[in-house]
Amino acid sequence: MSLELKGVTKKFGGHTAVNNLHLEIPSGEMFGMLGSNGAGKTTTFRMIIGLLDPTKGNILWNGKPLGYKESHRIGYLPEERGLYPKVKVVDQLVYLGRLRGMKKADIIPEMRKWLKRFEVAHYEKKKVEELSKGNQQKIQFIASILHRPEVLILDEPFSGLDPVNVEMLKEAVLDIKRTGTTIVFSSHRMEHVEELCQHLCILQQGSPVVYGKLTEIKRSFGKMNLLIHADFDTRYLENVEGVVKYQPKAEGVLLQISSEETAHHIFSSLQGRGFVRRFSLEDPSLNDIFIEQAGKSYE
Numbered sequence: 194m195s196l197e198l199k200g201v202t203k204k205f206g207g208h209t210a211v212n213n214l215h216l217e218i219p220s221g222e223m224f225g226m227l228g229s230n231g232a233g234k235t236t237t238f239r240m241i242i243g244l245l246d247p248t249k250g251n252i253l254w255n256g257k258p259l260g261y262k263e264s265h266r267i268g269y270l271p272e273e274r275g276l277y278p279k280v281k282v283v284d285q286l287v288y289l290g291r292l293r294g295m296k297k298a299d300i301i302p303e304m305r306k307w308l309k310r311f312e313v314a315h316y317e318k319k320k321v322e323e324l325s326k327g328n329q330q331k332i333q334f335i336a337s338i339l340h341r342p343e344v345l346i347l348d349e350p351f352s353g354l355d356p357v358n359v360e361m362l363k364e365a366v367l368d369i370k371r372t373g374t375t376i377v378f379s380s381h382r383m384e385h386v387e388e389l390c391q392h393l394c395i396l397q398q399g400s401p402v403v404y405g406k407l408t409e410i411k412r413s414f415g416k417m418n419l420l421i422h423a424d425f426d427t428r429y430l431e432n433v434e435g436v437v438k439y440q441p442k443a444e445g446v447l448l449q450i451s452s453e454e455t456a457h458h459i460f461s462s463l464q465g466r467g468f469v470r471r472f473s474l475e476d477p478s479l480n481d482i483f484i485e486q487a488g489k490s491y492e
């Protein structure tokens with residue numbers, strides 16, 4: 194049971210937006226799709242949901258093609274949010290739920306459950322344009338999950354939300370995953386992907402430059418981070434062998450080092466120089482990996 198992309202390519206005229214993409218996303222998994230602006234994430238999502246046809250390749254859900262007719266199986270939160278501004282929240286959700294094969298009598302209680310959970314129950318009879326952008330996003334999220342899809346595609350679900358709402362949405366996404374839904378989501382916020390996904394892919398110009406399990410991707414990166422807070426000048430570390438990057442922080446310094454051996458060596462070299470409040474060896478962050486692979490910072 195999985196979502197499979199087999200050699201999927203999408204060309205727009207002479208431009209290749211997605212290039213021979215092979216992915217296998219196990220059923221029930223939450224999968225992170227990363228990449229710089231224009232890398233091909235949204236195009237891939239549009240092909241998965243059947244809004245665009247691949248120029249080449251196949252997309253299979255449990256071994257069968259996923260087409261536009263399978264829309265009741267798929268939930269999609271698009272990047273460019275698009276609800277009808279003049280239509281009331283309830284009418285909008287009933288309309289979208291019915292499009293995905295639900296009965297009105299089933300939609301209303303499910304809708305109310307989610308509106309309450311997202312603390313927007315009092316907007317049920319308001320027009321969408323009367324809601325803030327963040328609250329409109331919650332409504333659009335509800336629209337994407339109301340029919341309990343088997344596959345849920347979330348394009349930048351957390352963008353534009355305040356930290357409290359990000360947490361609220363994250364909890365909801367995790368609960369949906371627990372029901373067995375397969376979730377693919379894109380984000381430019383690496384910490385969200387690190388927190389939620391076991392597997393991920395980084396696209397660059399339509400091709401995956403990193404693909405696999407987060408823990409293995411980190412392990413095979415070949416570098417680690419060393420955080421040091423010391424009450425003395427540590428600038429000499431910049432020239433120590435094995436130190437790849439030296440970044441002064443508001444407090445202390447963050448080093449990127451090539452091996453654990455370098456950490457041992459640095460630890461010894463700090464002895465006798467003064468007080469060390471923190472010495473912490475850490476895995477590389479996804480941001481480190483992204484910057485190196487895709488060549489862009491999203492901090």
Ligand SMILES: Nc1ncnc2c1ncn2[C@@H]1O[C@H](COP(=O)(O)OP(=O)(O)OP(=O)(O)O)[C@@H](O)[C@H]1O
Nearest residue numbers: 205208210228229230231232233234235236237272
């Ligand atoms: N309908 C279209 N016609 C022509 N070119 C397109 C079309 N849709 C996307 N593209 C091009 O395909 C490439 C991939 O775009 P896509 O929107 O998939 O990137 P993305 O990874 O989602 O980017 P972002 O992070 O900015 O949302 C871009 O170069 C884009 O200009």
